[in-house]
Amino acid sequence: MAYAEKRGKSWRVRYQLPNGKYDSESGFETKQDALDWGRAQETDVQRKVFVNPSDGRKLFGEWVDEWRQVMDVGEMTQQTYGSRLNAVILPKWERTPIGDITSMSYRAWQAQLKAQYKKNYVDAIEGLMRMLLDDAVDEKLIPFNPMPAGSKRKRGRHVAVDTGDEYVWPTPRQARLLAENARLLRGDQWAVMILTVAYTGLRMGEVSGLRRDQLNLLGLEYGKSLRVQWQGQWLTEPAKHTVSKGETLETIAALRHADPKRAEDVAAANEIEVGAKLRAGQKLRLAKGFTLLPPKYSSYRTLILPPFLGDLLSELLAANSHDYLVFPSQRGKPLRVDDQFYGRFWHPAIRGQDEEPSRRGRPEQAALPAVEGLADMVPHGLRHGHKVWLDGQGHPRVAVEERMGHKLQGVEGTYSHTSPEMELGIARGLQEAWEKSLTDEVDQTAEWRERRSS
Structure with a gap:
């Protein structure tokens, strides 16, 4: 009382x-x-x-430490959350009592974020912050989430919202021209990589993690397929692996790092010998660095390939010397989409470059024309283009979303299913798109074929 x-x-x-x-x-x-x-x-x-008022005196940084201990997410999500917390959220709020975070103080910080970062990144930061504060409400540290609701009417002047399409995506002809530039810049593998993304809709992580054993390139004209089984990611913290019967450190390193020589790194991470006997069900820490993880949202899927792409991939595997990966880097290492990838490959391929002679140890640089209309496209734009092409061809939505690695929600997702005929129809539509792209400009078609034969 x-x-x-x-x-x-x-x-x-x-x-x-x-x-x-x-x-x-x-x-x-x-x-x-x-x-x-x-x-x-x-x-x-x-x-x-x-809600005990004294609980609101807990520092936000202390709450984040507790939250991280019980966070149950995949390795890539864990790394992403950690990066956003350490780079943006904690520098602002770490020493603030969680109960002292008010709507006004949050709005002031939000304005700073919008002035400093792009919208997508700000949205991601706010999404993580909302999750942290919602969980704090559930734990009764604070009575309510101080972040303003997105639908709540706000005071102040009206701010126009840009509703334009954020992504630049290519037509089939533009994708072909980009592939031609990629071939001149770095060789056949890079042209095939561009076309693979454009005609399968793979995410770039799925491209870098595509293993040779995921390709089925034998069979009839429309019998060739690609299995999305992994995504390749560069991790700053070790991922986990559950040992299957008969596995060794070498086979695990070959499977998850695409390099059996990294068995020594896995052994060091677990403080065991390379030749140690493993038991089924044993939990291991993998090494840091390039790691093959399950695809995003566990979107495992098998894609029927249009015949032209199956042929290109068959030729590539015959010429590619990497034992595991379909698209390694120039030096035979796992592909990394970093500043070097953009500066030395992507930007020259879409924006063109001037011819430069060889000098001071630098190889000569071939002149490349810019692909008109794609100057601001990012690699993910190829995936967007794939979706646009399929929608434009009128394929059933369930088949399109399944090919993209998405799951339909609600009643449609429960009762809609993709038939083999739907998958075959998509492959035929993509083959027609490729053949049409070759006839859009006859002179460039001849040039493409001449380049492939040279």
Whole structure:
């Protein structure tokens, strides 16, 4: 039962907590104010909605440490969350009591984020912050999430929202021209990589993690396929692996790192010998660096290839010397989409470059024409283009989304299914798109064929 005590010129109230113990709050001007406040807390205790005011004094950084301990997400998501927390969120809020984060202080920080970063990144930061504060509400550290609701009407002047399409995506002809530039720049493998993304819709992680054993290139004209089984990612923290029967450190390194020589790194991460005998079900830490992980959203899928792409991939595997990966880097290592990838390959391929002679150890640089209309396209734009092509050809939505690695929600997702005829129809539509791209400009078609034969 709440009761009030005189303390100097003010009043203190003591009230009962859910565990039966008493807590107190000071600074009330009158006895009645103190009693009203204390009785309100005890009413919340009875209604099981009580939030202890002292819990709100926990520092935000302390809450993040606790939250990380129970976070159950994949390795890539864990790394992404850690990066956003360390780079943006914690520098601002780490030493702030979680109960002192107000709507106004959050809005001021939000304005700073929008001035400093691109919209997609700001949205990602806000999504993580909302998750942290929602979980704090669930744990009764704070009574409500101070972040403004997205649909709530805001004061202030109207700000126009850009509703334009954020991604630049190619037509089949533009994808072909980009592939031609990629071939001149780095060789056949890079041309085939561009066309593979454009005509399968793979994510770049799925491209870098595409293993030779995921390609089935034998069979009839439309019998060739590609299995999406892994995505390749560069991790700063070790991933985990559950040992299957008969596996060794060498086979695990070959499977998850695409390099059996990295068995020594896996052994070091687990403080065991390279030749140690493993048991089925044993949990291992993999090495840091390039690692093959399950595809995003566990979107395993098998894609029927248009015949032209199956032929190009067959030729590539015959010429490619890497034991595991279909698209390794120039030096035979796992592909990394970093600043060097953009500066030395992607940007010259889409924006063109001037011819430069060889000098001071640098190889000569072939002149490349810019692919008109693609100057601002990122690699993910090829995946967007794939979706646009399939929608434009009128394929069933369920088949398109399944090929993209998406799952339909609601009733449509429950009752819609992709048939073999739908998959075959997509492959035929993509083959027609490729053949049409070759006839869009006859002179460039001849040039493409001449380049392939040279």
